[in-house]
Amino acid sequence: xxxxxxxxxxxxxxxxxxxxxxxxxxxxxxxxxxxxxxxxxxxxxxxxxxxxxxxxxxxxxxxxxxxxxxxxxxxxxxxxxxxxxxxxxxxxxxxxxxxxxxxxxxxxxxxxxxxxxxxxxxxxxxxxxxxxxxxxxxxxxxxxxxxxxxxxxxxxxxxxxxx
Amino acid sequence: xxxxxxxxxxxxxxxxxxxxxxxxxxxxxxxxxxxxxxxxxxxxxxxxxxxxxxxxxxxxxxxxxxxxxxxxxxxxxxxxxxxxxxxxxxxxxxxxxxxxxxxxxxxxxxxxxxxxxxxxxxxxxxxxxxxxxxxxxxxxxxxxxxxxxxxxxxxxxxxxxxxxxxxxxxxxxxxxxxxxxxxxxxxxxxxxxxxxxxxxxxxxxxxxxxxxxxxxxxxxxxxxxxxxxxxxxxxxxxxxxxxxxxxxxxxxxxxxxxxxxxxxxxxxxxxxxxxxxxxxxxxxxxxxxxxxxxxxxxxxxxxxxxxxxxxxxxxxxxxxxxxxxxxxxxxxxxxxxxxxxxxxxxxxxxxxxxxxxxxxxxxxxxxxxxxxxxxxxxxxxxxxxxxxxxxxxxxxxxxxxxxxxxxxxxxxxxxxxxxxxxxxxxxxxxxxxxxxxxxxxxxxxxxxxxxxxxxxxxxxxxxxxxxxxxxxxxxxxxxxxxxxxxxxxxxxxxxxxxxxxxxxxxxxxxxxxxxxxxxxxxxxxxxxxxxxxxxxxxxxxxxxxxxxxxxxxxxxxxxxxxxxxxxxxxxxxxxxxx
Numbered sequence: 001x002x003x004x005x006x007x008x009x010x011x012x013x014x015x016x017x018x019x020x021x022x023x024x025x026x027x028x029x030x031x032x033x034x035x036x037x038x039x040x041x042x043x044x045x046x047x048x049x050x051x052x053x054x055x056x057x058x059x060x061x062x063x064x065x066x067x068x069x070x071x072x073x074x075x076x077x078x079x080x081x082x083x084x085x086x087x088x089x090x091x092x093x094x095x096x097x098x099x100x101x102x103x104x105x106x107x108x109x110x111x112x113x114x115x116x117x118x119x120x121x122x123x124x125x126x127x128x129x130x131x132x133x134x135x136x137x138x139x140x141x142x143x144x145x146x147x148x149x150x151x152x153x154x155x156x157x158x159x160x161x162x163x
Numbered sequence: 164x165x166x167x168x169x170x171x172x173x174x175x176x177x178x179x180x181x182x183x184x185x186x187x188x189x190x191x192x193x194x195x196x197x198x199x200x201x202x203x204x205x206x207x208x209x210x211x212x213x214x215x216x217x218x219x220x221x222x223x224x225x226x227x228x229x230x231x232x233x234x235x236x237x238x239x240x241x242x243x244x245x246x247x248x249x250x251x252x253x254x255x256x257x258x259x260x261x262x263x264x265x266x267x268x269x270x271x272x273x274x275x276x277x278x279x280x281x282x283x284x285x286x287x288x289x290x291x292x293x294x295x296x297x298x299x300x301x302x303x304x305x306x307x308x309x310x311x312x313x314x315x316x317x318x319x320x321x322x323x324x325x326x327x328x329x330x331x332x333x334x335x336x337x338x339x340x341x342x343x344x345x346x347x348x349x350x351x352x353x354x355x356x357x358x359x360x361x362x363x364x365x366x367x368x369x370x371x372x373x374x375x376x377x378x379x380x381x382x383x384x385x386x387x388x389x390x391x392x393x394x395x396x397x398x399x400x401x402x403x404x405x406x407x408x409x410x411x412x413x414x415x416x417x418x419x420x421x422x423x424x425x426x427x428x429x430x431x432x433x434x435x436x437x438x439x440x441x442x443x444x445x446x447x448x449x450x451x452x453x454x455x456x457x458x459x460x461x462x463x464x465x466x467x468x469x470x471x472x473x474x475x476x477x478x479x480x481x482x483x484x485x486x487x488x489x490x491x492x493x494x495x496x497x498x499x500x501x502x503x504x505x506x507x508x509x510x511x512x513x514x515x516x517x518x519x520x521x522x523x524x525x526x527x528x529x530x531x532x533x534x535x536x537x538x539x540x541x542x543x544x545x546x547x548x549x550x551x552x553x554x555x556x557x558x559x560x561x562x563x564x565x566x567x568x569x570x571x572x573x574x575x576x577x578x579x580x581x582x583x584x585x586x587x588x589x590x591x592x593x594x595x596x597x598x599x600x601x602x603x604x605x606x607x608x609x610x611x612x613x614x615x616x617x618x619x620x621x622x623x624x625x626x627x628x629x630x631x632x633x634x635x636x637x638x639x640x641x642x643x644x645x646x647x648x649x650x651x652x653x654x655x656x657x658x659x660x661x662x663x664x665x666x667x668x669x670x671x672x673x674x675x676x677x678x679x680x681x682x683x684x685x686x687x688x689x690x691x692x693x694x695x696x697x698x699x700x701x702x703x704x705x706x707x708x709x710x711x712x713x714x715x716x717x718x719x720x721x722x723x724x725x726x727x728x729x730x731x732x733x734x735x736x737x738x739x740x741x
Contacts, residue, residue: 010346013293014281025286055473062470068290068310071346163345 002031003057004076004083004153006161007046010069011037015044018067028052028060032085032128032150040163043071047152049128072161079155087131088113089122090144101138108134119144127151166336168297168328169198172261175304177204178338181232183223183597184208185216189236190276191263194328208597208626211618213240215590217247218616221256222591225577226552226598228383230257230311237263238276241322242283246584248318249287253581254404255381257316259307266326267295280322289317297327298334305339314349315468316381350467353484353492360480361439361463362496368437369508370459370515371397374420377404377580378442378466378486380573384408387490388441394497396509398516400428402443403565404580411569412549417516418525421449422717423562426524429715429723431516432457440464442486445476446581455722465489524715524728525566533708534683536560536635539690540567543605543633546690551603552577552595556588556612559641562713564607586615589632593619596628603631603694610636610663620673623700631693632670632702637709638663645712649727650719670702680705 009015016035023030031049038045050060057075064070076083093101101120105112110124124134128151135146155161166174172195176184185208188196199207210216213235220231231251235244241262251258265274281293290310292303300323307319365371373395379388385408392399392415399409400420409416418425420432432438438460443449445464450456453475462478464471465486472481482489527537540563543551553568554577555561561578570576577595579587592606613634623630635641643658667677676699680689686705693701714729 014285017282018285021285055477059470059474062472066468066470068344068347 001054001057001077002049002051004081004151005048005050005061005064005073006076006153007048007064007073008038008071008161008163009044009046009067010071011042011044012069015069016046018069019046019048019064022063022067023050026059026063028056032148034150034152043163045161047150049151071163074155074161076153076155080157081153081155083127083151083153084125085128085131085151086149087124087134088147089124089135089138091120091122091138092142092144093118093120097139097142104134104137110134164336165333167194167330167333168300168323169194169330171297171300171334171336172304172323172328173198173202173205174336175301175338176232177202179304179308181205183220184232184234185210185220185223185594186234187213187216187236187240189240189263191237191265191325192234192240192328194325194330195234195261195263197330207234208593208622210590210622212616213243214246214586215616215619215622217244217258217260218250218584218587218590219594219597219619219622220258221247221251221587222554222577222594223598224251224256224258224594225591226574226595228574230259230308231594233258233260235260235262236276237265237280238278240276241278241280245283245287248284248320250579250582250584250587251318252287252289254377254579255316256318257311258318259304259311260318260320262320262322264293264322264324267324268326270324280320284320287318288320289315291320291322293322294324294327297332300327301336301338302342305342306344309342309344310347314347315378315471350469350483351485351488353465353482353489355492357480357482358489358492358496361482361493362500364437364461364463364480365395365439365493365497366500366502366504369505370435370512371395371437371439372431372435373397373399373439373441374402374432374443375399375405375408375441376402376443379405379408380442382442382467382486384442384486384490385573387487387494389413391490391494394494395504397439398431398513400424400431402446402449402580403578405443406565406576407570407573410571412571417520419565420723422451423566423713423715424717425566426522426715426726426728427516427519429717429726430519432460433723434515435460438462440466440478441490442466444471445474447475450476451717452720452722457723522728524726527729531708532683534680534686534705536563536637536707536711537567538683539633539635539686539705539707540564540607542687542690543607544568546687546694547603547605551575551605552592552599554578554588554591554595554604554606556606556608556615557583557585558609558612559645559711559713560607560609560612560635562642563635566713585612588612589616589630590619590622592630592632593623593626593628596630597626605631605633607633607635609641610634610638610666611640611660613666614664617669620670620675620700620702624674627698629696629698629700632700634666634702634704635707636663636666636704637707637711639709642713644710648710648712649716666702666704670700675700675702677702677704
């Protein structure tokens with residue numbers, strides 16, 4: 001099953017490699033990994049998407065907690081949560097499909113943020129699943145490049161992952 | 164007090180109470196060595212290879228419970244230390260390794276003797292640090308010792324660029340008395356609800372067994388374990404790493420379990436309906452085939468590391484905490500419990516176990532003209548009255564030492580169980596002897612293992628650490644040969660050493676005493692002679708039976724009840740009890 005794990009980690013050199021190294025050394029699967037500082041400059045927040053049986057995910061969480069730099073973590077799968085991923089897609093456009101593409105972008109609540117006579121850049125946020133769905137809708141041959149941030153997530157309600 | 168970086172490192176070690184530091188100088192640590200030179204409190208042991216430094220520090224740590232401390236230079240000094248760091252990591256041994264690094268300004272430029280030590284050691288340390296500022300040295304060292312020695316212990320590396328220890332930059336020195344880390348809170352007491360469940364299971368079990376590991380030694384829980392076992396009256400088996408935590412001569416002890424464990428220990432595990440695992444990690448050498456592991460048992464698992472619980476075997480009652488405290492909680496729980504142990508079922512269970520004991524799985528042919536390695540270990544036990552600290556290398560001799568030298572106290576049996584590092588024994592013995600100068604220290608080794616760190620014979624002379632080397636010389640990489648005999652139709656691919664040095668001359672060349680033993684009748688006398696020479700390192704080169712095998716053995720992919728015994732007995736039925 002897919003799990004989104006949110007991690008607060010000391011914002012120190014090498015922190016990212018400790019997490020990434022753990023996954024490669026123990027053969028765990030990483031689907032995506034994002035990391036950036038938080039409002040507290042001494043802390044980074046990572047969002048890690050992984051897949052595995054319940055036993056494996058339990059081990060992943062224990063092993064992550066064991067890393068000395070990890071301050072706190074939460075498996076968002078176990079709470080009601082919101083997931084968002086940002087995607088930018090550059091698409092080749094020819095006159096006759098430009099309107100049609102615009103309406104598809106609207107349906108997916110995306111934005112066209114760059115236009116040239118032969119291309120669009122579409123910005124879109126949503127769950128990873130929704131972004132997959134958009135990609136599936138667009139003609140494969142027209143896609144020039146896709147860049148995705150990897151999923152980020154936050155729990156609903158008042159409670160949160162903080163110190 | 165204002166000190167420069169190098170002085171801060173050494174002063175911090177003093178303040179930490181460090182007695183010995185095992186190391187080897189080089190370019191990146193010259194400032195540190197200069198600071199070492201100007202004081203006498205921290206004694207430096209100059210090894211002959213950095214691997215020896217880490218193993219010696221490791222031996223010191225295992226024999227005392229105090230952290231071992233190592234100092235190596237950058238590049239090759241650092242990489243040579245990695246095997247010893249990984250060895251300590253796998254067996255959870257507290258160790259602090261200080262490595263020099265090239266100056267900050269040239270890090271990343273492939274400078275002379277540069278290697279990314281923090282990167283290389285990341286997977287085999289509990290934690291590591293790169294010190295970026297002279298004002299952070301003291302705090303970093305305090306953190307390193309705290310992390311290395313608390314919770315589940317382990318090695319910590321501190322990588323210090325040369326400019327950080329420069330003599331001309333002085334800053335105020337303050338060694339923190341205590342350190343708090345917001346990201347690190349090792350467990351202490353076990354969860355009360357889980358303790359209650361465990362007590363209920365312990366009291367209702369019909370065929371219980373206590374399976375104790377190295378965590379009991381590391382967590383100083385030996386006395387508590389003995390009290391618990393005697394209160395319950397249940398059989399106790401121990402892992403290779405746990406030996407000595409529970410007295411091997413106690414009548415409740417049923418031997419080591421696992422791949423070369425006793426028949427009674429493995430059968431007891433297999434038929435058990437309740438396993439109380441304490442400070443053990445269900446390692447593959449213990450479990451054998453996982454889906455056949457202890458098919459009838461409920462499992463209670465006490466461990467300080469949550470990640471050890473349900474890692475390979477799913478357990479029913481996990482208890483995270485310090486073994487010492489958790490066993491105390493269990494004892495209190497047993498005292499308060501409403502009902503008592505069922506004596507009758509306990510008797511039936513012991514009858515069954517004693518029947519298994521009757522197989523005498525450790526018997527071997529005593530009437531031979533060749534020297535049996537098992538006999539040597541038995542004689543070693545008698546000559547040292549079971550009181551010696553015994554280090555070993557890795558292979559057949561290691562298993563024989565574990566099987567035939569009954570350890571009654573913790574920290575007496577010192578070997579590389581997790582990583583299985585050949586070359587560990589001799590430098591570890593030097594570390595043990597420094598810690599316990601008046602104790603007998605024996606290094607049980609083989610002709611292959613001993614050659615992996617033989618250069619430390621020179622260190623043993625310089626620091627007058629008279630250890631006794633018991634070399635079980637069979638000209639083979641014995642354990643490899645055994646596996647090739649069993650699993651590769653005796654195709655002995657590169658497991659025979661056609662040329663072996665004359666160990667007697669070699670020992671003499673290093674300034675020690677060498678004695679060769681070729682006859683079973685001379686074993687006892689040679690051992691007595693060796694241990695009588697209190698102030699000399701003695702190398703006993705004992706030519707043993709070349710094709711002797713370690714029994715019992717659970718071969719790869721087999722379960723506990725499918726042991727290979729020296730003398731085949733009737734096939735054990737899966738369920739003799741019920």
